[in-house]
Amino acid sequence: MKAMSRLHQFANPMRFARLSQAILPWAIGLTVVLMAxxxxxxLVVSPVDYQQGDTVRIMYVHVPAAWMAMFTYVFMAAASAxxxxxxxxxxxxxxxxxxPIGAGFTFLALVTGALWGQPMWGxxxxxxxxxTSVLILFFLYLGYMALWQAYDEPAKASRAAAILALVGVVNVPIIHYSVEWWNTLHQPASVLKIGGPSIDPSMLWPLLIMALAFNAYFVVVLLWRMRSEILARRIHIVLMQRAAS
Amino acid sequence: MKRKHQRALFVGAGLAVLALATTLVLNSLGQSLNYFLMPTEVLAGEDVPQGTFQLGGLVSDGSFEADDEMGVSFQVEDGSSSLSVVYDQVAHGLLPDLFREGQGVIVEGQWDGSQFVASRVLAKHDENYMPPEVAEGLKEMGEWRGEETP
Amino acid sequence: MSGFFEMGGYEAYVWSSYAMAAIVLVGLVVVSLRSLRAREAQLKALEEDQKGDAS
Structure with missing residues (x-):
């Protein structure tokens, strides 16, 4: 029985290792090409905005980072469930x-938002x-990572962290609808809105390509980090066995 | 199998309760989560804070005036009413780049019953992004649906 | 080409944004790869150690 459960633990990570080996080269290539x-x-081809001039170029990193900040959180919550x-x-x-990838995206969205807000909003x-709701998202990521650090036993840590991730998922729709529910300084959505995007195609295309690039980047770094985490657990088991013998 | 279903049910029920609780809390907080008030709300006099608060709306066309000492005044409207705002650029800094007539604006300051004395002016932009040529073309064709024509 | 770097007078904001993006994205790659390589090396050393003990 015990041997069976251990087999179950190893079989899947090994299948995952093969799968990730197959996906990684493609994902890396896609990230590089899409980013370029x-x-x-x-930065070069797309035109300036009629109101915001060249600062509209900040959008091509700000918006993909903000989308991926929310996407990564939903992914994390689904995996936790x-x-x-x-x-x-x-x-x-x-x-x-x-x-950590989601925290990075959220941080990037906050910083580039500030760098865009200062010249345009003042x-x-x-x-x-x-x-405020995006700042809360950033703190949710930090809290989630801190919970993993707070427990010595991975089983306990994963349960506590998973519950926090699931509780925090209510923040994602709040972020999306905040600009509709309340008066905000931030403008409403331009791409995901009823009646189609209100961005000129000359700006929408680079935005979507950058969003895809961020997505491919997420896959690459996620696979690297997962492999690293699997190795950490194997090292832990080997060390435990050695200490026992 | 049974344990799995139990756990799934538990997670699902937990999320449902959480969603309900969040909805109730946000509902009860309601308008207090608004970042700014509109001119109509200020003139109605309900829930207008005594001290500093934020007022938002559009800068009325043709209302902008500047005096020799870098003081400015303009009207802020929301479609049904408007009120006048004064702002001193020497004391509080220059207006943001996006500030112009017909554009959204949020001013922070105090309402003295007849005018809004602003200590901060923030420009609000809309969700439309396009190159200048496209904006010109839309205006010429009379297809303009931006903020300049209310 | 000078216009490209000036960004219509907003170069400080536009280039800072792209620089921050580069720092965060490249930084995450470096940190993640470094830990992956370190753990690969550690596990390999442990397994070789075990083989050495067995023989």
Missing amino acids: VGLYWG AGLIWRHPLADIAAKSAA TWWVWDGRL
């Missing part, structure tokens, strides 16, 4: 590995519904 095309299109329900070790590993920061 997106950067050239956004899977980990809680099916006790699948790979699900916990996926959630844990995604958190302020780096305000406590409106959108900006």
Whole structure:
């Protein structure tokens, strides 16, 4: 029985290792190509905005970072739920590995937003519904990572962190709808809106390509981090066996 | 199998309760989460804070005036009412680059019953992004749906 | 070409944004790869150690 459960623990990570080996070269290539095309299109080819001039180019990093900040959180919460329900070790590993990437995206969205807000709005920061809810998202990521650090036992840590991730998922729709529910300084959505995007195609294309580039980047770094986490657990087991013998 | 279903049910029920609780809390907080008030709300006099607060709306066309000492005044409107705002650029800094007539604006300051004395002016932009030529073309064709024509 | 770097007078904000993006994205790659390589090396050393003990 015990041997069976150990086999179950190892079988899937090994299948995952093969799968990730197959995906990684493609994902890396896609990231590099999409980044290069997106950067050239956004910085050189795309026109200035009729109101905001060249600062509109900040959009090509700000918006993909903000989208990925929310996407990564939903991914993390879904993996956490899977980990809680099916006790699948790979699900916990996926959630844990995604958190620092999501925190990075959120940080980037906040910083580039401030760098865009200062010249256009006249302020780096305000406590409106959108900006505040994204700051809360950043703290949720930090809290999630801190919980993993707080426990010595991975089983306990994963459960506590998963519950925080699931509780925090209510913040994601709040971020999205904050600009509709309340008066905010931040403008409403331009791409994901009823009636189609209100961005000129000459700006929408580089934006979508950069968003895809960020997505491919996420896959690459997630797979690296998951492999690293699996190795850490194997090292832990080897060390435990050695201490026991 | 049974344990798995139990856990799934537990997670699902937990999320449902959480969503309900969040909805109730946000509902009860309601308008207090608004970052700014509109001119109509200020003139109605309900819930207008005594001290500093934020007022938002559009800068009325043709209302902008500047005096020799870098003081400016303009009207802020929301479609049904408007009120006048004064702002001193020497004391509080220059207006943001995006500030112009017909554009959204948020001013922070105090309402003295007849005018809004601003200590900070923030420009609000809309969700439309396009090159200048496209904006010109839309205006010429009369297809303009931006903020300049209310 | 000078216009490209000036960004219509907003160069400080535009280039800072792209620089921050580069720092965060490259930084995450470096940190993640470094830990992956270190753990690969550690596990390899441990396994070789074990083989040495067995023989």
